[in-house]
Amino acid sequence: MDMNLTLKIWRQKNASDKGSMVDYKVSDISPDMSFLEMLDVLNEQLINNDEEPVAFDHDCREGICGMCSLYINGEAHGPDRGVTTCQLHMRMFKDGDTITIEPFRATAFPVVKDLIVDRSSFDRIQHAGGFISVNTSGNTIDANATPINKEDADDAFSAATCIGCGACVASCKNSSAMLFVGAKVSQFALLPQGKIEATDRVLNMVKQMDDEGFGNCTNTGACEVECPKGISLENIARMNREYLAASLKG
Ligand code: SF4
Numbered sequence: 001m002d003m004n005l006t007l008k009i010w011r012q013k014n015a016s017d018k019g020s021m022v023d024y025k026v027s028d029i030s031p032d033m034s035f036l037e038m039l040d041v042l043n044e045q046l047i048n049n050d051e052e053p054v055a056f057d058h059d060c061r062e063g064i065c066g067m068c069s070l071y072i073n074g075e076a077h078g079p080d081r082g083v084t085t086c087q088l089h090m091r092m093f094k095d096g097d098t099i100t101i102e103p104f105r106a107t108a109f110p111v112v113k114d115l116i117v118d119r120s121s122f123d124r125i126q127h128a129g130g131f132i133s134v135n136t137s138g139n140t141i142d143a144n145a146t147p148i149n150k151e152d153a154d155d156a157f158s159a160a161t162c163i164g165c166g167a168c169v170a171s172c173k174n175s176s177a178m179l180f181v182g183a184k185v186s187q188f189a190l191l192p193q194g195k196i197e198a199t200d201r202v203l204n205m206v207k208q209m210d211d212e213g214f215g216n217c218t219n220t221g222a223c224e225v226e227c228p229k230g231i232s233l234e235n236i237a238r239m240n241r242e243y244l245a246a247s248l249k250g
């Protein structure tokens with residue numbers, strides 16, 4: 001059955017505007033629509049009324065890019081599990097519902113406009129060490145020629161599924177980025193190609209994370225629950241072990 005909904009949406013003109021929640025009504029919303037398609041309907045309505053559409057981030061709309069980043073009814077990516085906002089379906093809501101929609105909130109993710117936040121702090125953490133250096137002069141070894149323990153390969157692949165959406169930060173009462181950084185450190189720490197720069201990588205990425213203003217992990221586990229890719233807390237434990245080993249070496 002199609003739904004009529006009330007939306008309470010955070011509107012903020014720019015980074016310095018104070019911002020406030022504004023109420024909107026949308027009608028005839030199909031349960032088969034995605035959450036972003038529902039927002040498209042609202043924006044069409046606003047444009048037709050000569051009002052400013054709601055700004056929100058999106059790109060792939062397939063759960064891959066990590067761009068969509070809404071805090072829906074008090075949960076990052078809304079009430080479903082293992083999905084991003086673009087994969088959230090309106091069948092998770094019912095006719096007559098009021099839905100609260102806010103941007104991800106964290107000091108290190110300042111609001112740019114309405115529901116869009118600046119997550120370039122994640123990019124700077126990646127630049128600090130989220131890479132391996134490979135000689136490409138013609139004598140590179142084929143990656144498949146390096147045997148890797150199956151369990152390590154599987155764990156590295158799982159860590160690499162992190163899409164950098166920032167839901168872990170938004171869900172954490174301390175705005176900790178340790179699930180994200182733990183995943184990015186782990187995907188290399190488990191593989192021989194990543195071991196060469198492992199010491200500098202973990203020290204530099206954790207330093208950048210702290211410099212950006214992310215908080216500390218106090219093991220609430222909220223990040224793991226809300227992560228659309230099921231990134232395990234085990235990655236934080238691995239990062240802590242890597243960090244301790246690197247500090248002792250350094
Ligand atoms: S760990 Fe999960 S919630 Fe955090 S950025 Fe990666 S995919 Fe998003």
Ligand code: FES
Binds near residue numbers: 057058063085
């Ligand atoms: S728009 Fe790409 S993950 Fe949602």
